[in-house]
Amino acid sequence: MSHSHSHRSIKSALKPLLVVVALISFAVTAFSFAQAVNADSTDKPHYSAVYKEAKKHLGTSYVYGAVGPTHFDCSGFTKYVYKKAIGKTLPRTAQAQYNGTKKVSKKNIQKGDLVYFGSSKSNISHVGMYIAMAG
Secondary structure, eight states: OOHHHHHHHHHHHHHHHHHHHHHHHHHHHHHHOEEEEESSOOOHHHHHHHHHHHHHTTTOEEOTTOBSSSEEOHHHHHHHHHHHHHOOOOOSSHHHHHHTSEEOOGGGOOTTOEEEEESSTTOEEEEEEOOOOOO
16 A cells, blocks of 8 residues: 555545534634624625635635635635625724624624634634524
8 A cells, every 4th residue: 555545545544533523613712702793784696605605615725814716715705705795895804804703692793793712802813604594
């Protein structure tokens, strides 16, 4: 067995474990603090454009600090997608996006809204986009 093949097999075997670890880590962080934010009163036409642009980049590699379009980190992704889809300029980091966007209650969250995660309002470490409620 070649070294390259062995490395690929180990990588393939570890992938499910890494996904589980990442999900557990993400869940712990998400439950400690989550705030829904409406990036620009995203109405249905805007949501459609934002969602369509976001879908184009599914599977794009994660690289810390990357702003696209060939690699993204979480806030680079939301910044890129909003600018490309509806011309809305968001700040660069998750914390700056949180600080610079309008807050909405969880019960009023709409598709396309941004959801922030962190240990406190002053320690936001991740941003994602609300697509739909599971279930």
